[in-house]
Amino acid sequence: xAKRQLKLGAFMRPVSIHTGAWRYxxxxxxxNFNYPLLKRLIQKLEAGxxxxxxxxxxxxxxxxxxxxxxxxxxxxxxxxxTLLSALAASTSHIGLIAxxxxxxxxxxxxxxxxxxxxxxxxxxxxxxxxxxSNPDAALNFGLDDHMAHDERYKRAREFFDxxxxxxxxxxxxxxxxxxxxxxxxxxxxxxxxxxxxxxxxVRGPLNIARPVQGWPVxxxxxxxxxxxxxxxxxxxxxxxxxxxxxxxQALYADIKGRMDRLGRNRDHLKILPGAFVVVGDTLDEARxxxxxxxxxxxYASAIASLSVGLGVDASGFDPDGPLPPLPETNASxxxxxxxxxxxxxxxxxxxxxxxxxxxYGGLSFVGTPASIADEMEEWLVTEACDGxxxxxxxxxxxxxxxxxxxxxxxxxxxxxxxxxxxxxxxENLGLSRPENRFFARxxxxxxxxx
Amino acid sequence: xAKRQLKLGAFMRPVSIHTGAWRYxxxxxxxNFNYPLLKRLIQKLEAGxxxxxxxxxxxxxxxxxxxxxxxxxxxxxxxxxTLLSALAASTSHIGLIAxxxxxxxxxxxxxxxxxxxxxxxxxxxxxxxxxxSNPDAALNFGLDDHMAHDERYKRAREFFDxxxxxxxxxxxxxxxxxxxxxxxxxxxxxxxxxxxxxxxxVRGPLNIARPVQGWPVxxxxxxxxxxxxxxxxxxxxxxxxxxxxxxxQALYADIKGRMDRLGRNRDHLKILPGAFVVVGDTLDEARxxxxxxxxxxxYASAIASLSVGLGVDASGFDPDGPLPPLPETNASxxxxxxxxxxxxxxxxxxxxxxxxxxxYGGLSFVGTPASIADEMEEWLVTEACDGxxxxxxxxxxxxxxxxxxxxxxxxxxxxxxxxxxxxxxxENLGLSRPENRFFARxxxxxxxxx
Numbered sequence: 001x002a003k004r005q006l007k008l009g010a011f012m013r014p015v016s017i018h019t020g021a022w023r024y025x026x027x028x029x030x031x032n033f034n035y036p037l038l039k040r041l042i043q044k045l046e047a048g049x050x051x052x053x054x055x056x057x058x059x060x061x062x063x064x065x066x067x068x069x070x071x072x073x074x075x076x077x078x079x080x081x082t083l084l085s086a087l088a089a090s091t092s093h094i095g096l097i098a099x100x101x102x103x104x105x106x107x108x109x110x111x112x113x114x115x116x117x118x119x120x121x122x123x124x125x126x127x128x129x130x131x132x133s134n135p136d137a138a139l140n141f142g143l144d145d146h147m148a149h150d151e152r153y154k155r156a157r158e159f160f161d162x163x164x165x166x167x168x169x170x171x172x173x174x175x176x177x178x179x180x181x182x183x184x185x186x187x188x189x190x191x192x193x194x195x196x197x198x199x200x201x202v203r204g205p206l207n208i209a210r211p212v213q214g215w216p217v218x219x220x221x222x223x224x225x226x227x228x229x230x231x232x233x234x235x236x237x238x239x240x241x242x243x244x245x246x247x248x249q250a251l252y253a254d255i256k257g258r259m260d261r262l263g264r265n266r267d268h269l270k271i272l273p274g275a276f277v278v279v280g281d282t283l284d285e286a287r288x289x290x291x292x293x294x295x296x297x298x299y300a301s302a303i304a305s306l307s308v309g310l311g312v313d314a315s316g317f318d319p320d321g322p323l324p325p326l327p328e329t330n331a332s333x334x335x336x337x338x339x340x341x342x343x344x345x346x347x348x349x350x351x352x353x354x355x356x357x358x359x360y361g362g363l364s365f366v367g368t369p370a371s372i373a374d375e376m377e378e379w380l381v382t383e384a385c386d387g388x389x390x391x392x393x394x395x396x397x398x399x400x401x402x403x404x405x406x407x408x409x410x411x412x413x414x415x416x417x418x419x420x421x422x423x424x425x426x427e428n429l430g431l432s433r434p435e436n437r438f439f440a441r442x443x444x445x446x447x448x449x450x
Numbered sequence: 451x452a453k454r455q456l457k458l459g460a461f462m463r464p465v466s467i468h469t470g471a472w473r474y475x476x477x478x479x480x481x482n483f484n485y486p487l488l489k490r491l492i493q494k495l496e497a498g499x500x501x502x503x504x505x506x507x508x509x510x511x512x513x514x515x516x517x518x519x520x521x522x523x524x525x526x527x528x529x530x531x532t533l534l535s536a537l538a539a540s541t542s543h544i545g546l547i548a549x550x551x552x553x554x555x556x557x558x559x560x561x562x563x564x565x566x567x568x569x570x571x572x573x574x575x576x577x578x579x580x581x582x583s584n585p586d587a588a589l590n591f592g593l594d595d596h597m598a599h600d601e602r603y604k605r606a607r608e609f610f611d612x613x614x615x616x617x618x619x620x621x622x623x624x625x626x627x628x629x630x631x632x633x634x635x636x637x638x639x640x641x642x643x644x645x646x647x648x649x650x651x652v653r654g655p656l657n658i659a660r661p662v663q664g665w666p667v668x669x670x671x672x673x674x675x676x677x678x679x680x681x682x683x684x685x686x687x688x689x690x691x692x693x694x695x696x697x698x699q700a701l702y703a704d705i706k707g708r709m710d711r712l713g714r715n716r717d718h719l720k721i722l723p724g725a726f727v728v729v730g731d732t733l734d735e736a737r738x739x740x741x742x743x744x745x746x747x748x749y750a751s752a753i754a755s756l757s758v759g760l761g762v763d764a765s766g767f768d769p770d771g772p773l774p775p776l777p778e779t780n781a782s783x784x785x786x787x788x789x790x791x792x793x794x795x796x797x798x799x800x801x802x803x804x805x806x807x808x809x810y811g812g813l814s815f816v817g818t819p820a821s822i823a824d825e826m827e828e829w830l831v832t833e834a835c836d837g838x839x840x841x842x843x844x845x846x847x848x849x850x851x852x853x854x855x856x857x858x859x860x861x862x863x864x865x866x867x868x869x870x871x872x873x874x875x876x877e878n879l880g881l882s883r884p885e886n887r888f889f890a891r892x893x894x895x896x897x898x899x900x
Binding site for chain 2: 022023029030033035039058059060061066069070071072073075076077078079081082083085086087088089090104105106108109112113115116117119120136139140141142169170175177179182183184185186187190200201202203204205206207208209296298
């Protein structure tokens with residue numbers, strides 16, 4: 001039996017999640033908003049056989065203190081569909097995953113744009129379903145009050161049903177285009193959805209042929225109870241937050257267990273933790289790169305992040321001394337303990353610890369191609385993940401290092417592809433093409449329950 | 451003084467407005483939905499120095515009798531933003547104009563997507579503001595009743611103010627990206643719109659830098675009273691319906707007169723009638739092409755269109771005989787007279803007349819490169835237009851004929867460019883770049899009236 005292989009996404013909005021990335025030597029300061037650079041990066045990722053290029057999205061300038069806002073390299077960016085469509089024209093195999101909000105957009109628009117991206121890219125689109133938790137976004141869409149969390153998830157579930165129903169508006173063979181008879185489309189192979197639900201009323205049909213993939217790949221990222229349930233019911237890839245190996249194994253077992261109970265094949269959903277990867281030719285070089293990168297984080301912002309992480313106001317601590325003994329706190333004990341242990345293990349000053357947390361505090365693999373491959377392989381074989389959504393420390397160097405050095409090491413071990421399995425995102429992720437819910441292949445309309 | 455020159459748009463959704471286009475010998479039946487072909491076509495239009503590629507839009511499968519629906523080659527198509535963004539990546543000078551609805555979309559989404567397309571294309575985006583009159587669209591967006599015409603226009607005016615205000619969220623020089631100091635954006639050069647109007651409530655700021663063109667070019671198409679007024683107040687290009695030379699001159703004088711009264715420079719709005727162009731090496735060849743094209747129109751659909759045009763049920767007429775004497779009718783007398791005159795002038799049978807009307811009944815230039823250039827020049831010099839939005843009879847042949855044969859003739863006469871004037875759509879249309887309403891160039895924030 002062939003070895004189980006990693007699936008790799010590239011988390012490209014923000015291009016680097018690290019707040020100091022744009023100041024790193026050799027980095028391109030406007031990377032997040034530089035189309036020629038983004039085109040070069042996606043072509044490099046495709047050469048590295050990445051499964052997908054992922055654009056998160058925000059529907060607002062994120063609400064942050066002005067001291068943080070003025071230092072943020074990701075406060076503005078391209079809109080995902082315009083960017084991914086342009087990049088589709090310059091690539092041939094890599095998947096294109098965009099975030100689409102079920103709270104601040106319309107299912108007819110969402111269904112149409114993803115279907116269109118799927119056609120233009122030859123079957124490479126994926127929809128990251130988000131419910132948008134940012135209350136600032138509500139204010140950009142005429143709403144004073146943000147919808148409650150549970151309401152958002154109920155609406156998301158109905159929204160998913162409507163969008164997938166709209167994608168199934170036409171049978172795969174509806175467009176006959178018979179020049180002699182003059183028949184362009186078979187009207188018996190068009191379905192009017194006529195959805196009337198708790199939150200949405202949408203007639204249909206969608207004014208675009210069924211997507212190449214049947215449905216674009218369904219992606220989720222929520223970690224809450226309703227988020228995990230929605231993922232187990234509907235998702236084909238899940239982006240998770242990373243964290244410890246043990247936590248990741250527990251989450252993996254949780255979501256795949258829900259799938260078992262729903263009768264879904266557990267291979268039909270790929271769990272991809274976000275992993276921040278810094279590559280060096282030696283372990284010391286990798287650590288030095290990260291230390292240099294962290295040193296670019298503004299101290300006042302960093303110390304605010306550290307204070308949140310510790311549950312203690314750290315602004316009075318000596319920046320260049322070790323972390324002092326901490327007073328009792330009601331905040332997360334495990335979070336505080338993790339940071340104290342990190343500072344001791346790596347002998348970090350308060351400043352260095354703050355800049356680590358303020359730069360990027362989540363799951364990180366910092367080392368040589370071999371040590372990074374070791375860690376990734378361990379996560380894969382111990383069922384902590386099916387792959388990773390890779391975050392790069394700075395651009396273009398950090399991405400080039402990963403593709404040029406880590407990818408060949410993963411390939412040498414047989415845990416990453418050396419050639420794309422197919423031309424669609426589904427084929428590369430090993431996902432089946434959904435049947436049309438209204439039309440059986442090669443025959444007529446499926447009777448619907450009323 | 452240099453000769454006044456034509457501006458030329460290509461009306462590409464539908465790729466051909468003619469209902470028989472997909473059945474023409476040598477035509478590509480799925481042209482409307484064939485990305486590689488559309489890429490070849492836009493590159494040809496760019497080689498021909500066209501100002502813009504225009505995608506109309508519909509937010510529904512248009513409601514039509516099933517006999518017409520099943521023969522329609524434009525019932526489905528790409529979504530405009532995904533298509534134009536992909537095409538932006540394969541072109542460098544031609545403008546990219548998309549329709550965006552003020553009735554069924556949100557100003558934050560519209561502002562963001564057009565800004566993003568403008569950045570990705572290097573300043574080539576245009577927004578065709580439509581209020582969407584199709585009641586079927588309402589049913590796809592949860593609404594039973596379509597908004598009344600006047601309400602739609604009032605909302606459109608406010609929507610325009612919000613979108614342009616969002617485009618002005620950042621001063622042109624807001625992004626300093628100073629690596630040494632760590633300052634990425636100057637927060638004093640960011641404006642929070644905080645719009646609260648009759649129809650819309652939008653806080654802002656937009657999460658994207660100001661568009662390359664300041665604002666994408668503003669396009670309109672409404673011919674109603676409020677439509678013409680909105681155009682005179684806000685538009686920089688207007689697509690009109692064509693019709694007779696005299697009607698076009700009257701509309702031209704009407705809209706430019708409204709601009710005079712508003713204190714706007716009349717050169718800052720280009721009036722572009724839609725013109726269906728069939729090119730032949732001889733007049734007979736052009737007429738034969740059109741007759742062959744018209745013969746591809748389904749008779750039952752065509753006779754329905756003719757009945758509407760005549761205001762009389764024509765379904766009982768002898769298809770192969772001449773138009774019989776018509777009974778009195780309450781319907782448009784001028785429309786009926788125009789069709790009777792056309793049938794007499796060109797000696798058309800009922801079938802031929804019906805297929806002419808059912809294929810495309812609007813302004814047409816059918817002839818040799820010289821005769822077409824004569825007509826276009828007459829329209830230009832007699833102030834019936836500033837150029838045309840050209841509609842091609844079939845693809846790719848009809849488009850290739852125009853670029854290869856008519857464009858050189860227009861250039862020879864000095865009434866069309868031989869090289870692009872600039873790299874942005876504004877530069878090519880001769881439109882100025884709007885000032886930011888909140889920030890004076892090179893200085894600070896403009897005080898706002900409260």
